[in-house]
Amino acid sequence: xxxxxxxxxxxxxxxxxxxxxxxxxxxxxxxxxxxxxxxxxxxxxxxxxxxxxxxxxxxxxxxxxxxxxxxxxxxxxxxxxxxxxxxxxxxxxxxxxxxxxxxxxxxxxxxxxxxxxxxxxxxxxxxxxxxxxxxxxxxxxxxxxxxxxxxxxxxxxxxxxxxxxxxxxxxxxxxxxxxxxxxxxxxxxxxxxxxxxxxxxxxxxxxxxxxxxxxxxxxxxxxxxxxxxxxxxxxxxxxxxxxxxxxxxxxxxxxxxxxxxxxxxxxxxxxxxxxxxxxxxxxxxxxxxxxx
Amino acid sequence: xxxxxxxxxxxxxxxxxxxxxxxxxxxxxxxxxxxxxxxxxxxxxxxxxxxxxxxxxxxxxxxxxxxxxxxxxxxxxxxxxxxxxxxxxxxxxxxxxxxxxxxxxxxxxxxxxxxxxxxxxxxxxxxxxxxxxxxxxxxxxxxxxxxxxxxxxxxxxxxxxxxxxxxxxxxxxxxxxxxxxxxxxxxxxxxxxxxxxxxxxxxxxxxxxxxxxxxxxxxxxxxxxxxxxxxxxxxxxxxxxxxxxxxxxxxxxxxxxxxxxxxxxxxxxxxxxxxxxxxxxxxxxxxxxxxxxxxxxxxxxxxx
Numbered sequence: 001x002x003x004x005x006x007x008x009x010x011x012x013x014x015x016x017x018x019x020x021x022x023x024x025x026x027x028x029x030x031x032x033x034x035x036x037x038x039x040x041x042x043x044x045x046x047x048x049x050x051x052x053x054x055x056x057x058x059x060x061x062x063x064x065x066x067x068x069x070x071x072x073x074x075x076x077x078x079x080x081x082x083x084x085x086x087x088x089x090x091x092x093x094x095x096x097x098x099x100x101x102x103x104x105x106x107x108x109x110x111x112x113x114x115x116x117x118x119x120x121x122x123x124x125x126x127x128x129x130x131x132x133x134x135x136x137x138x139x140x141x142x143x144x145x146x147x148x149x150x151x152x153x154x155x156x157x158x159x160x161x162x163x164x165x166x167x168x169x170x171x172x173x174x175x176x177x178x179x180x181x182x183x184x185x186x187x188x189x190x191x192x193x194x195x196x197x198x199x200x201x202x203x204x205x206x207x208x209x210x211x212x213x214x215x216x217x218x219x220x221x222x223x224x225x226x227x228x229x230x231x232x233x234x235x236x237x238x239x240x241x242x243x244x245x246x247x248x249x250x251x252x253x254x255x256x257x258x259x260x261x262x263x264x265x266x267x268x269x270x271x272x273x274x275x276x277x278x279x280x281x282x283x284x285x286x287x288x289x290x291x292x
Numbered sequence: 293x294x295x296x297x298x299x300x301x302x303x304x305x306x307x308x309x310x311x312x313x314x315x316x317x318x319x320x321x322x323x324x325x326x327x328x329x330x331x332x333x334x335x336x337x338x339x340x341x342x343x344x345x346x347x348x349x350x351x352x353x354x355x356x357x358x359x360x361x362x363x364x365x366x367x368x369x370x371x372x373x374x375x376x377x378x379x380x381x382x383x384x385x386x387x388x389x390x391x392x393x394x395x396x397x398x399x400x401x402x403x404x405x406x407x408x409x410x411x412x413x414x415x416x417x418x419x420x421x422x423x424x425x426x427x428x429x430x431x432x433x434x435x436x437x438x439x440x441x442x443x444x445x446x447x448x449x450x451x452x453x454x455x456x457x458x459x460x461x462x463x464x465x466x467x468x469x470x471x472x473x474x475x476x477x478x479x480x481x482x483x484x485x486x487x488x489x490x491x492x493x494x495x496x497x498x499x500x501x502x503x504x505x506x507x508x509x510x511x512x513x514x515x516x517x518x519x520x521x522x523x524x525x526x527x528x529x530x531x532x533x534x535x536x537x538x539x540x541x542x543x544x545x546x547x548x549x550x551x552x553x554x555x556x557x558x559x560x561x562x563x564x565x566x567x568x569x570x571x572x573x574x575x576x577x578x579x580x581x582x583x584x585x586x587x588x589x590x591x592x593x594x595x596x
Contacts, residue, residue, distance in 0.1 A: 005495075008392050015386075016404040018463065022419035023407075025430060029422060041433025042422050090313030093306035100300040105310065110596065112321040115576045118568025119551050120561060121327020124341065125319060146316045177305035206412035209527065213556065228414045231421065232535060256428060263418035270410050278403060285471055 023271070030054070030260035037256045053257035057237070057265070064226070064237070065265060071136065072223040076204040079140045083200045084193060086146050091154035092181055095162070106155075113148040123213060138214035139222055144203055150196050157192040158185065195284030198277055205270065227266045230259055237262065331569040335561045351566035360550065364567070368546040371530075372522040374458050379469055380515055384507060386466060387473035388499055402474075406467030413528025416464060420456075420533060447535060450543035457544070460533055461526075469514075476510050477503060513586050513593045520582030523575040527552065547571045 025042055033048035040047060057065060093099055094106050116122075122142070132138040162185055170180045186193070211225035221229070230236045234255050300307070331351055333344045355361050390401060408416070423430050424446040432443040446452060484502050493501070525546040534544045545553075547567060554564030579595075587594040 004393060004395065008389050009397075011389055012393065012397075012401040016401060019404045019408055019467075022422060025422045026419055037428055041428040042425070042430055043434065044430075086313045086316060089309040093303075093310050096303070096306060098299065099303050099306055100296050105314070108314065109317065112317055113595070114579055115325065116321065116572060117324030117326070117328050118565060118572050119548075120555050120565040120568050121324040121330055122320070123555060124327060124330075125323045128341070129323070130319070141320075143320065146313055146320070148317075151313070177303065178309070181309065202410060206410075208412060208414050208532075224412050224414050227418070228532065231414065231418055260418070260422070263415060267411055267415045271407070274407060274410060275403070278406060282406075282471060 023267075026260050026263050030257055030264045032257055034252055034254040034257050042260070050254075050257070052254040053261035056254055056258055057261055065223075065262075068221050068223045068226040071139070071220050072205065075136065075139045075207075075222060076201055079144060079204040080197055080200040082140070083145050084197050087150050087154055087196060088186070088189075088193070089181075090146070091151045092158055092185060094151070094155045095158035096167075097159075097164075109148050109151050113152075126214065133214050134217050134220070136220045139207070139210045139220060140204075142210055142214065144200075144207060144210065150199060154189075154192055154196060157189060161192075162188055191283075194280055198280055198284060202270075223266055227262055230262050234259060328565070328569050328572065330561065331565040333562065347562075351562045352570070355563055355566045355570070360545075361567070361570075363542065364545050364547045364550045367543070368525050368548075369522055371454070371457065371461075371525065371546065372518070374454075375461050375465075376515060376518045376522075378458065378462060379465065379518075380511060382462060382466055383470040384473050384504070384511065386470040387477055388503055390470070390474060391477045391503075392495075402467070404467075405470065408464045409468045411464070413526070413532040416460065416528075417532045417535060420460060421535070424456075447537045448539045450540045453534060453540055453543040457529060457533065461529060464529075472510065472514065473507060476507055480506055509590060510593075512589055516582040516586045516589075517595075520579040521575070523547065523571055523578055525549075 021044075025044060028044055028046060029037065029042040030053050031049050031051065032043070032046040033050035034052060036043070036047040090109065094102060094109070096102070126132050126138065126142045132141060166184060167180055170184055171177075175183070206224060208222065208224035208228050211220070211222050212228070215221065215225070237255075237258055327341075330341060332346055332348060333341070334347045334350070335341060336344045339345075386405065390398060393401065411419075421429070424432075426432060426443065426445050426447065429446070431446070436443055444452070446456075480503065484506075485498055488498050488502060525548045527548045530544050530546045530549045531552065534540045537544075547570070551564045551568045551571070554560045554567065558564075583595050
């Protein structure tokens with residue numbers, strides 16, 4: 001076990017490069033001069049560097065990006081907190097063995113993992129019965145707010161880590177069930193809250209599907225959906241910012257580099273936060289051993 | 293019976309806690325389950341969904357009469373099969389090799405492997421576009437000319453996409469899927485290896501005859517669980533990554549993208565819901581079947 005074979009390092013060297021290279025290419029392209037791209041294409045070693053893409057994005061009409069950042073931040077923060085609360089509130093009672101009808105309720109949660117009614121009727125529920133279209137709630141509520149898997153992960157954690165004797169003695173001391181939950185169970189369960197909170201944050205931050213299905217107006221475009229639109233339609237960004245400052249870039253609008261700059265703006269926070277949350281993520285996967 | 297209700301009353305606060313979550317599942321999951329009846333109706337929006345006419349299995353007959361049903365089923369199953377087989381081999385290989393790295397660089401390798409997992413599929417589409425853009429992509433501008441080949445219109449020609457999508461899938465998921473094998477290898481008793489070393493077994497023979505056989509149970513379980521999901525596909529991978537390109541549909545249309553297009557782009561609700569129900573029912577049967585198989589091997593790893 002002492003000696004490390006160099007082919008192993010060669011293998012992981014190549015793999016690491018393959019993982020990072022596509023990201024590096026887009027990052028470098030976003031700092032490339034538009035004319036270099038028009039003549040030589042996206043390159044890891046551009047002829048001329050330039051900040052035009054970012055300057056154009058933030059000078060001509062910063063609100064296009066800032067608005068969608070605002071929407072994504074709001075949706076992620078509210079969604080993560082509400083989701084965490086609802087998940088824990090459903091999971092905790094299911095972990096209490098004395099609770100009558102516990103198995104029935106567990107099955108009710110569990111069955112949603114096994115079977116689903118499909119996208120069509122799901123869409124109609126949130127578009128016809130409860131019309132959330134073109135509201136910010138369409139990005140928070142449908143699909144993402146609660147997921148049976150997370151409930152089961154939390155329930156498993158509560159059953160394994162909260163000593164029943166503690167709950168019993170708090171009850172004898174006169175604490176009500178709600179107080180026991182808020183004052184004893186929640187503080188003792190920080191690791192699982194961190195894990196599920198992280199899962200939720202990533203799910204909300206990276207979501208574009210709800211925007212795609214439920215939004216028709218630009219008002220609540222999330223960051224990911226703005227990215228989606230500017231990838232499919234290169235003029236999308238320059239059309240949106242045709243007012244004001246566009247004139248100062250007389251001549252060439254840095255369309256290609258602007259598009260790549262958008263990708264960097266979109267993935268920046270995740271990549272920057274990555275070293276901090278990676279550890280918790282891997283740990284979280286191991287506490288999440290699920291049993292039905 | 294009386295005492296059950298008495299106990300239930302004593303725990304009424306706990307039921308109150310569950311209420312929001314139970315209501316949410318009712319709306320988000322159970323109401324759509326009732327909605328599967330749409331597949332048996334001819335939807336007419338002036339009459340409303342509940343008052344539209346029943347047409348029995350007409351929508352299904354219509355769906356299976358088209359070549360679409362065959363193409364989307366074939367694509368969904370073939371892609372998933374490739375993902376399962378390659379994913380299994382590569383994630384086990386990565387886990388075994390990573391275990392050979394003892395120096396601190398091991399962390400850096402694992403971080404790089406896991407990074408793509410956290411990027412949204414929209415971002416992945418951008419990254420791929422940087423490589424495959426017909427005018428400015430790295431492939432057409434640098435790689436192919438260097439090999440003396442003509443540029444390729446990647447987003448127009450379906451024949452490349454089975455390979456491209458499989459590579460993208462592996463790129464994005466390998467770090468995540470190898471985690472469970474890394475954990476399993478860490479858990480193997482070191483005495484096996486010490487004994488083997490004393491007997492003069494080479495590294496390769498130790499991997500071949502100790503590590504891999506000890507991973508068989510977890511490999512089987514992960515594979516069976518994946519087989520249970522073989523009728524479902526990652527919508528983002530098949531919709532965003534090929535940039536929703538029409539000419540690529542023969543190679544990129546899966547059941548999920550078909551249902552989406554039927555509903556949102558073509559407005560063919562009956563057909564979309566028929567395809568959706570087909571997916572739900574077969575998918576449900578496969579989950580039950582694979583779980584049954586997992587239970588036979590190891591009860592603790594089964595979902596139920």
